[in-house]
Amino acid sequence: MDGDHALAEGALAAGCRFFAGYPITPSTETAERFAERAPEVGALFIQMEDELASIAALIGAAWAGQKCMTVTCGPGFSLMTENIGLAAMTETPLVIANVQRGGPSTGLPTLTAQQDMMQAKYGPHGDNAMIALCPDSPQECFDLTVEAFNLSEFYRVPVIILTDETVGHMHEKVVIPPADQIKVVPRNNYSGPKEDCRPYKFDSKGGHPMVRAGDGYNFHITGLVHNEMGYPVMTADQGKIVVTHLMEKINSNADDIIRLEEDQVEGADIVVVSYGITSRIAVKAIQDARKEGIKVGSLRLITIWPFCEKRISELSGKVKAFVVPEINYGQMVREVERCAHGRSEVISVNHCGGAVHDPEVILDAIRKANK
Amino acid sequence: MSTQEIRFSGFGGQGIIRCALITGKALSLYDDKFATMTQSFGPEARGSACAAQLMVSDSRILYPYITHPGILMALSQEAYDTYYGELPKDGVLIVENDLVKLKSEHSDLKLYRVPATRFAEELGNRLFTNLVALGFLTAVTKVVTADAMKKALPGLVPDRFLKINIRAFEKGYNHGLEAMSTAGAKS
Incomplete structure (x- = not known):
């Protein structure tokens, strides 16, 4: 199996049931594989009109309760960047695989590169800590996609898989363990009393539940600086609370996240x-x-x-x-x-x-x- | 076994990449080896010159691209012209007998010719050319076992053509064994 296909299999194994994307070399095979496998597991695949719409659809799907993923490479990743920032600000769990090809711009569509390393972290404007993983083989494309979903769910951040054309198109043996041997962090949805429902908690930690749209709770999602209910509070003091949380939920847990x-x-x-x-x-x-x-x-x-x-x-x-x-x-x-x-x-x-x-x-x- | 590097080449549509996929699957799933396959990617994989590279080893492949090819399978003139020069002394050169006109006798190489397209046509369809060539390669190089190759076919060839693909493989394999015994008798 090649690395691109292994990304799709990793997503399915991690419980991803929503994929929205726009085809682009050298990542298209991931979308093809997911589209082919989606009906077997009751997942939804949508080919969107472009990458901006793809990432926007993911944010919506995540708040509707789905684990979700998209795949792209440099040019598409640039288009997604604005809404990756929105996902980070709204603490929306989702996974983006960037199968890197030579840039800048449309660059070298069919040839390999590792040129988006900084963009993965510093692409979106403003301060937000990111998680990005880098597989060295089709096997790790599978393993790290599962891990990306787990980190994404726990820390409620977009997680980026930075692979490349060589690994994406390279065929090697991939061992997919039985489902019960794969550690999967399930979606954690709030189910308590309405008056205690808070979609956000700014304590520099992970593990806070999402609130699913349609479950009857009132909450708000915005890219503006917000309070724990999600409503805009546009003050420097609240900005400090939110940004510190976004940075420190990753930075202060770096030892738990980092794998070398x-x-x-x-x-x-x-x-x-x-x-x-x-x-x-x-x-x-x-x-x-x-x-x-x-x-x-x-x-x-x-x-x-x-x-x-x-x-x-x-x-x-x-x-x-x-x-x-x-x-x-x-x-x-x-x-x-x-x-x-x-x-x-x-x-x-x-x-x-x-x-x-x-x-x-x-x-x-x-x-x-x-x- | 150090790393063995195999290049499969021909024109798009001959099933060149499929050859590498089948051999790689056979080696890594059924022959207990490590195998890494990379391929032509882009317009060349769809009609013009086409090549796939397979690295085979007892340990993990690090560098995934060919640097010292030991085996070349060339199913078209262009593929032969492009790649034969990179073979070392005693390298294995397998050519499609009816499609490749040799530039020399290549006495420094181990040269094998297989009429893969003709054999495939005898089986009813030239689509089986790649399997004939693969059977032949299996017999003359012994880099992979015939058993593993046959096990690798399901999933990589359409189910309804599985039997005939196995027959094509065997036809090429038997022809390869004959070629080996003739070569043995000569030396």
Whole structure:
């Protein structure tokens, strides 16, 4: 199964029963798979008129009680950005997969890239913390989609899966466990007395119930700064309460959210920080570097946002250098730099997109870093 | 086994990508190997030159694209012209006998010819060309088992054509075994 199909299967396994999207290479196969499978599980698939409508439909479906997903790539992701901000502000759980292709603009439709890493976090205006995950294989496309839904439900945030054309179109074995072995966080709908119903609670925590439209409760959803009932309260004081909550429900729980994969990082002179398809290419370079006697470790970012600042900070000063290969002009490397505090060298191995790295290029950077 | 890299090539419509899907499924589900498939994507997959790459290994595939192809299956002249030069000495070259005019005898390669289209037509439809070629490849390369290949077919070929696809596979496979015994007798 290819990565795109695995995204759709992960969504279905996580209980997603609503998908709205607009076809765009290289993500269309996910929509096709979901559309094909939807009738078997009683799910609804809608091909919308564009990406703006797709994400808007998701927000509506989420408040109507559905777990929901859409899939796109760069150009569509840009169109979705405004309403991703609305979803973040209204604390609406939904999942967006961005199967990245070369940009900017329509760029390289059929070729790979990792150029939307920063857009995933900083795309929408205003301050809101984001969760983004990055699979390195079709298997992880399945696994991380399930996880994306679970995080989305618990923290009530849009969760973004940042995969890429290579992983999306790559066929490998995917093991889908029996349903009872897949951990799924169910939709938590409020069912208490009407007078106590609050769609929001600004306490920097996750786990608060949604209120489902049609269940008889009065509440309000708006992109304006609001109180716990959802009604606009446009004051600086309330803005502070809401924004602090939106940021801290993710930031203060970062240790619970962040997943990393480490290999021989302790005692390493060089640590390669990579993610997605690039992390597989990097392992090839790392293996070759070790044959040359270089003490090099691998730190793979499974969670992109929130960024693993604590771990990079711990390692800074202990390692000579961080080597950061990525299929963009240098994006996550800035985060590594920030968290290395100038105590370790940080080397960017950038790539303008359209292909994966030649492992030799990463190997050369490791050699240079070790000098 | 180190990584074995196979390129399937031909023109769109011959079932080239399907060849890689079937072989990859056979290897990863029934032969206990790791396999990663990537393919032509875009207009070239629909009528013009078409290729799929399959990486096979005992351990996880890291780099998903071909760098050192060991086996090339070329079912069209253009595919042969484009790719034969990348084979190393002793690389396996499988060509469609009636569609590919060889530029040399390729004495440095292991060259096999299969009249896959003709065999398929004898079975009633040239749509089975890819399965004949796959059977042949299975016999001469032994990179995958025939048993695994047959198990991999359901779901990847239409149910109503499953039996005839198996027959096409076997026809190619038997022809491959013959080719091997002739080659063995020669050397």
